[in-house]
Amino acid sequence: MSGPGYSSPNHPPYSMPQPGGQYMPPYPMGGYGDPGHAAPPAGFQVGYNSAPDQTIMYQPGPTTSPSHHAPAPMSVPAGVPPGLEYLTQIDQILIHQKVELLEAIIGFETNNQYEIKNSLGQKIYSAKEKNDCCTRNCCGSLRSFDMKIKDNTDREVIRLIRPYRCATCWCPCCLQELEVQAPPGTTIGYVKQDWHPCYPKFSIQGPNKETLMKLEGPCMACNCCGDVNFELKGKDGGKPIGRISKQWSGLLKEVFTDTDNFGIQFPLDMDVKMKAVLMGACFLVDFMFFEKVGDSNQRNTVFS
Secondary structure, X not given: OOOOOOOOOOOOOOOEEOHHHOEEOOOOOOOXXXXXXXXXXXXXXXXXXXXXXXXXXXXXXXXXXXXXXXXXOOOOOOOOOOOOXXXXXXXXXXXXXXXOHHHHHXXXXXXXXXXXXXXXXXXXXXXXXXXXXXXXXXHHHHOOEEEEEXXXXXXXXXXXXXXXXXXXXXXXXXXXXXXXXXXXXXXXXXXXXXXXXXXXXXXXXXXXXXXXXXXXOOOOOOOOOOOEEEEEEEOOEEEEEEEEEEEOOOHHHHHHOOOOEEEEEOOOOOOHHHHHHHHHHHHHHHHHHHOOOOOXXXXXXXXX
16 A cells, blocks of 8 residues: 555556557556546556557547547447447546435435546546445445446446345355446456455456456555555466556545545556456445445455
8 A cells, every 4th residue: 555645665666568568657656636636646647648640539428528629539449349439548547436415424325426537537437326225224335236337428338237245255155246247238247256365356257257367455455544456467467467546535535435536557458348347346346345334344354
């Protein structure tokens, strides 16, 4: 973990592979500010690298400023699910949970809502949990849910399905799992928790449940004035190729609300379907380790 302005000795910056063998320089470290500010969150660069003469495909919708004319979209590789074309252009995603006033004031658990942005803070998707009142407030952070992710035209492009699973690694036959569909009804991958006595570990799987990548978190997933990093690696381990970061959002927000800020970093040329699955992995990590329900404490390890 690292606090704002400090580098973590346990997680040195690494270069991100780019098309053509290029590598992105290590990213700067800094605090996570208000999502409306221009300053980027910790661990993420302003903007992203693109190939020469490559046109950036902006998401259509009302969030596009009328003073900026979006360029003509470039050709998209075959097999990209509809609505995910924009993900082929980026290597970083920011996820900001919206503050629910009813939940913040009286502790009544409501459906979680998120804004998904690019590295410039521009909204590209929105996500909302679909659940009933009884499940949210009785099952807490272990609750099953369907989550719809929509683009700026209010079209559903991704659906996340989480079944109810066990709370502890003492029961390795019933660990956490999340299914990712894009478009809704077509499974493109799974996020499955791997059994480990100390560390939170996950397998990033394809549609046939074949393991393609691994996600590994720290022993104590506790963001005490610093970031919590989950490293993305190849299926056989090795050096990190990406990262999911739970970012410190300030003492008041951390104590009195469960609104979270996350960043996802992955190779630019990664399969766009796996980028969508990593978004699902981020939401699963949020619910498992950083979702605070009522007066209950947040979960810090795979056992508590």
